[in-house]
Amino acid sequence: MVCSEIILAVKKLFPQFSVISCEENYADELIMKVTPQIFKEACLALHKILLSSVVMLFALDEREKTGKFVVNCVFLNLRQSKWITVSIDIPSETPYFDSLAQNMYSSSFFEREIWEMFGIEPKGNPDLRRLRLHDEVWPQGNFPLRKDFTKKVEGSLGEYKFSRVEGKGIFEIPVGPVHAGIIGPGHFRFSVAGEPIINLEQRLGFTHRGVEKLFEGRNCVEAIRFSECVSGDAAFAHSLAFALACEKICGVSVSGEAAYLRAIFLELERMYNHVNDIGGIATDVGFSFPAALSAIIKEGILQLNEKLCGSRYLKKINLVGGVSLNLDENKKNSTRIFLKNIKYDFSELTKILFSSVSFMDRVDSTGVLKKKTAKDIGVNGLAARASGIPVDLRKYFPGVYKEAGFKMAIEESGDVLARLRMRVSEFKESCRLIEEFLAKLKNGEKINFSPVLKEASALGYVEAWRGPVLYWLKTDSRGLIERCKIVDASFCNWQGLSYAVLGNIVPDFPVCNKSFDLSYSGNDL
Amino acid sequence: MKIPLAIIQLIFIILFSPFLSGLITKIKNTLRMRKGQGVFQPYLNLRKLFLKREVISETASWVFGVAPFVVMASVLTAALLIPMFIGQSPLGGAGDFFVLIFVLALGRFFLALAALDAGSSFTGMGSSREMFISSLAEPAVCLVIFSVSLQFGSTGIAASFGMHPVPVSLLVAGIALFMVIIAETSRIPVDNQETHLELTMVHEAMILEYSGKRLALIEWAAYIKQMLWFFVIAQLIFPIASFSCCNNFSGLISWGMWYLARIMIIVIAVAIVEVSLAKMRLFRVADFLGFGFVLAVISVICAILRI
Known part of the structure; x- marks a missing residue:
């Protein structure tokens, strides 16, 4: 258009x-x-x-x-x-x-x-409570992303007002921000009538580090390492989205070998996270055998990552204008063999899960996110596809995915089971895609890249395992970053979780939460 | 005879009970392809807890402080009510099966009260759930006892001890009791001892505010209670004679082997159930325990029909 x-x-x-x-x-x-x-x-x-x-x-x-x-x-x-x-x-x-x-x-x-x-x-916005600058620490009148902001000005502190549900027999259960497991911090305020949840209010922002401000003033070619730290479990996707934005500004388009390599690593990231979540869902319903099996598969992928690029969590691969490494025949072969083995393990895992009545009873029709709600809130990525919204950037902006014949997975029911099935089919599709990309990978294509730094703005986007990761970047004439706006899929999807748990019982919250598996740091920035 | 018996029995139960939990965890970990902790880990945990300082909630009253001792006392009393080695129990005559149930219920009542006393939202949630589950579990246990008493013509615990043929009624009663005991010992599919998720816990949520020595007491009491119930099930399904009828050393050895082996069978069964099932949705527990109740009813009918 x-x-x-x-x-x-x-x-x-x-x-x-x-x-x-x-x-x-x-x-x-x-x-x-x-x-x-x-x-x-x-x-x-x-x-x-x-x-x-x-x-x-x-x-x-x-x-x-x-x-x-x-x-x-x-x-x-x-x-x-x-x-x-x-x-x-x-x-x-x-x-x-x-x-x-x-x-x-x-x-x-x-x-x-x-x-x-x-x-x-x-x-006209009825709710202007702050998301990340908590009133208990940040006095009113501090606007950190303004250019003239240098340091926090002290002043009177306030208190956050939770929305309250009142009525006979309504209880509030405050959970967090420190949780029993080793996870990120977030406060959840449940209003419950007995066990069923009437309202869930989330208060996030505890891991706010001022990422967007920290990007400012850095050279856009060098700041890429920084983008890997925005959300640790999507390090590759974030650095890729950043690199793509930078490359648009510099006027390079990466194709050929580097594009295939990027796709391979993006899919590897998707695989280890999806299998981790499948295990997490099993853990949260107390089904420990498949949880242990998932842990084995995940560890296998992490070790493969380390073998291929020296980093278990796929850091230091992306560069503005290409990738920092190459896969030789040896590495390609070991990846192929590994994928073959893991496919068998993975099909065993899904067989155990889907044939267990006690497990299916827990995930089926739990935590339903309706399509209409998901659309209104702007839920995106995997959670949206599980609710029947066909959005996948890999389909609409295919690039190398077109050659591999990418097939988008979709589910209709929007419950924990739908999100689980999404992860299962995406895992399998990722396996297939990696094999396709490996076959297309030719050695010897080198990229000659000399960045032309100029004043411009561009949007970089990647379909990460959770959903789209967006980097909107603006540079000045010296190529220094003026503004970097990051949107991780978690930002919108946390709202989706709030609605998905309504009417469910409190003990089912962890499994609903895990089925979304959102990032705290990606949201809090 | 009675006092040395009481001492031996108490020492045996107190020292041996944590081992059973360690063993269940070990078996579970082996089944899950994990190395896992050693079988003696529960002892190390208890030692650690006894050496730790306690943190007590500011809102807590005397109930909170006293409850662990009441719990421990209740399980120890229960331990003395059960005949373990010979055909009589150290507190024989002081109570029957029903006393056993109510003595254990006293401990649970205090624990639920103490959980509310601590004033945390999680512990309150835990006691509400625990009471919900135990209100479903207790009728089933009562029926099981009814069936057993019909079989032996007495509600006395000692009457059920000793070699006897296992009729259908006892077998069904044993299975019913096994289902209830899974709930009582907070194991999957009713509860999950391994979870770190505050929101899904039942028993663990209830004792969340406890730390140090008092927590150690509660944990130890839970081990003992578990062992007592395992023993009762073992005695119903795999009856054993008093050791005094072994007239030579090798007889005694084989008696001891069988004595432990039947407990092991139950331990392995529990471990396999825990690994192969997911935890039930909270309100499904009613169906599960309802099924246990129906089994207990069947066992009563069998007992009346003398089969």
């Missing part, structure tokens, strides 16, 4: 629509500049046309150059495989814009984020 088409389409729904500028800065990106007055209507119209939830909504502080803030709202056009951005300039004297949250829930958390980080108020 080119500019003129999309403007026409929006005008049909919203006659007053006009753009200040509209450009296709890359083959897969389109950016429309509009006035703040029509921002809300324009976004709602796009939402209706594209049937896309808000994928990203973030602000930039450009007061030094233009005296304005910029707010970008990104939609995904699946039919034409294009990211469509609506951009507005907000004068620094009047830092507010019209909230979209009342009409599109998916924008709600992004708006809260903009409010706490930039102090730009989304007018």
Whole structure:
């Protein structure tokens, strides 16, 4: 969909629509500049046309150059495989814009984020509680992502207000942020009537490290190691998304061997995480035999990772413009043999799980996330596909996946079992894909890359094992990062979990949680 | 005769009971292709806990402090009610099977109370669940006892001790009791001793606020209770005569072997059940224990029909 088409389409729904500028800065990106007055209507119209939830909504502080803030709202056009951005300039004297949250829930958390980080108020958003800067530590009036922010200004501290469910026999169970297992910190406030959960409120942000701020001012070619630390279990996907954004800015497109290698490692990351989650689901329902078997398979993959690239968690592979290593015949063969063995183990594992009545009873129809709810919240990735929403970036932006004949898995029921089945089919598909890519891998293709650093912005995206990882990057003329906005699939999917557990009993929460398996650090940034 | 017997029996139960738990864990780990901890780990855990300092909730009253001792006292009393080596129990005449149940229930009652006393939301949740489960388990145990008493013509525990043919009624009663004991000893599929998930726990949630010596007492009491029930099941399904009827040394050895072997059979059965099943959804426990109850009813009918 080119500019003129999309403007026409929006005008049909919203006659007053006009753009200040509209450009296709890359083959897969389109950016429309509009006035703040029509921002809300324009976004709602796009939402209706594209049937896309808000994928990203973030602000930039450009007061030094233009005296304005910029707010970008990104939609995904699946039919034409294009990211469509609506951009507005907000004068620094009047830092507010019209909230979209009342009409599109998916924008709600992004708006809260903009409010706490930039102090730009989304007018009309009923819930402006802070997500990451906890009131108990961060005084009001600190906006860390503004360029003129240097250090925390002390002031009066507040307290977070949980939404309360009141009534006869309603109890509150506070859980966390420190949990009994070795997992990330997050606070969960259950309101229960006996065992069934009436409401679940999550309070995250305990691992907020200011990642986006830390990216700023770094050389975009060197900052890639940094992106590996955003979410440890998706280190490769994050660095890949970052690299892709950088490469767009520098004007290189990676194809051939490096692209295959990237796909191989991306699928390896998917495999070890999926099998880990399958084991986790088994552990959480007390089914220890398959849990032990999954642990063996996962360890096998991690050891293979180490053999192939020297890092169990696939770090230090991606570079801007390519990959840092090569697979020789020896490594390729051992990977093939390994995959063959693991397929057998994995089919044993699934056989045990799916033929156990006691296990199936626990996962079937537990933690149902309805398709409508998932769409409204903007749930994406694996959790969305398990609820019957066919979104997979590997399908819509295929690249090398096209040659391998990628098949997207999908489930309809949206329960723990559906997410489990998704993981099983994706694991198998990943196995197949890796074999295909290995066969296509030719030695000797070298990439000559000299980065052309310039002032530009671009979106890098990858379908990681949880769902899409998005990096929106803007650099200045020296190639230093001005703004890096990261959206991990966890950010939207945590909301999905809140709705999936409603009506389930408290002891089933851990298994629901594990079936989503979301990242704390990827969400808290 | 009675006092040395009581001493021997108590020492045997107290010292041997943690071993059974260690053994179950070892078997489970072997089945799961894991090396796992040694069989003596429960002893080391107890030692560790006895050496540790205690942290006691600020809201706790005297109930919290006293409960572990009541629990320990109740299981030790129960231990003295059961004939273990010869055809009489050290506290013989002081109580029958029903007393055994209520003595153990006293311990559980105090534990549930102490859990509420601690004022944590998890422990309260634990006691509510524990009471839910035990309210389903106790009727089944009572029926089992009813069936056993019909068989032997007495509710006295000592009456069931000794060599006797195993009729269908006892066999069914033994199986029913086995199902209930899985709930009583908080094992899969009713509860999960290994879990770290506060939200899914039952027994573990109840004792979450305990630490140090008091926790050690509670754990030890749980080991002893488990062993007592295993022994009762073993006596119903694999009856054994008093050791005093072995007239020579080799007879005594083979008696001892069989004595332990039947406990091992139950231990292995428990371990296999734990590894091969997933934990049930909480409200499914009612179905599971309901099934145990129905088995107990069948065993009563068998006992009436004398089969």
